[in-house]
Amino acid sequence: xxxxxxxxxxxxGRGTYNVTKQITEVVENSGIxxxxxxxxxxxxxxxxxxxxxxxxxxxxxxxxxxxxLVKDGxxxxxxxxxxxxxxxxxxxxxxxQSSLSIPIHKGKCDLGLWQGVFLxxxxxxxxxxNIAVTIMGE
Amino acid sequence: xxxxxxxxxxxxxxxxxxxxxxxxSIVQDAKIKxxxxxxxxxxxxxxxxxxxxxxxxxxxxxxxxxxxxxPSSDETTSIIDESMESIPEQMSAAITQSSVSFPVKNxxxxxxxxxxxxxxxxxxxxxHRKLTITIVGE
Numbered sequence: 001x002x003x004x005x006x007x008x009x010x011x012x013g014r015g016t017y018n019v020t021k022q023i024t025e026v027v028e029n030s031g032i033x034x035x036x037x038x039x040x041x042x043x044x045x046x047x048x049x050x051x052x053x054x055x056x057x058x059x060x061x062x063x064x065x066x067x068x069l070v071k072d073g074x075x076x077x078x079x080x081x082x083x084x085x086x087x088x089x090x091x092x093x094x095x096x097q098s099s100l101s102i103p104i105h106k107g108k109c110d111l112g113l114w115q116g117v118f119l120x121x122x123x124x125x126x127x128x129x130n131i132a133v134t135i136m137g138e
Numbered sequence: 139x140x141x142x143x144x145x146x147x148x149x150x151x152x153x154x155x156x157x158x159x160x161x162x163s164i165v166q167d168a169k170i171k172x173x174x175x176x177x178x179x180x181x182x183x184x185x186x187x188x189x190x191x192x193x194x195x196x197x198x199x200x201x202x203x204x205x206x207x208x209p210s211s212d213e214t215t216s217i218i219d220e221s222m223e224s225i226p227e228q229m230s231a232a233i234t235q236s237s238v239s240f241p242v243k244n245x246x247x248x249x250x251x252x253x254x255x256x257x258x259x260x261x262x263x264x265x266h267r268k269l270t271i272t273i274v275g276e
Binding site: 002004038040041042043044045070074076077078079081087090091093094095098099101130132134136 | 172173174187188189190193195196199200202203204206233234238239240241243248249250251252253274275276
């Protein structure tokens with residue numbers, strides 16, 4: 001069995017957005033009991049991560065860590081038509097993930113207790129982001 | 139249905155080479171309408187990236203940035219042996235991807251408008267690179 005669906009999210013600037021609930025709903029409504037859920041973000045300046053979901057300061061720290069690792073407006077960047085966060089956003093995307101695969105067990109996403117699926121917006125402005133969810137199994 | 143093929147890419151110059159068209163044509167010939175496609179590169183001196191296609195400079199700056207984090211043996215003096223993979227390149231392999239996966243819809247890769255698939259060759263002594271493409275779906 002196979003189910004494919006597109007989800008659309010609005011972001012309000014740089015940061016992480018918990019999309020676990022929306023992904024879980026797609027899996028539960030697909031009727032697939034055992035298999036794999038593949039999630040793909042169709043952008044090069046936003047990405048996907050699996051991250052600790054209990055303490056929001058984890059993701060605040062992650063944001064600070066990434067801001068230190070990849071500096072907006074770094075002097076080595078030439079691609080800056082859309083501002084100092086433009087090239088930094090592409091690199092942040094490469095250092096994280098464009099796709100994630102999660103096992104499905106008994107009709108549910110088999111995530112760890114403290115694991116959440118997060119969309120990480122790397123641009124400082126608001127954007128509309130598409131995520132394609134493909135579920136395969138039986 | 140499962141489709142699997144192995145391709146051998148001729149040695150490429152150091153840096154990122156756009157392989158989107160090549161991969162798209164294989165996906166279209168596979169005749170799987172809906173599913174996921176995984177690409178895997180069988181060595182650690184090159185990697186696969188999904189990156190911005192709009193500005194030619196983006197891919198080179200991504201490579202430059204990653205090279206700063208984990209310089210290749212060309213940029214350091216730590217070459218152990220020409221025939222051996224050096225430690226810097228192993229570090230680089232750890233922060234990049236040997237595989238990328240993306241959804242397939244209507245028999246084509248479901249990529250975003252500005253997304254392209256790149257093989258990033260990390261050394262200036264490239265070889266033929268073996269890639270396996272696996273498409274699962276129906």
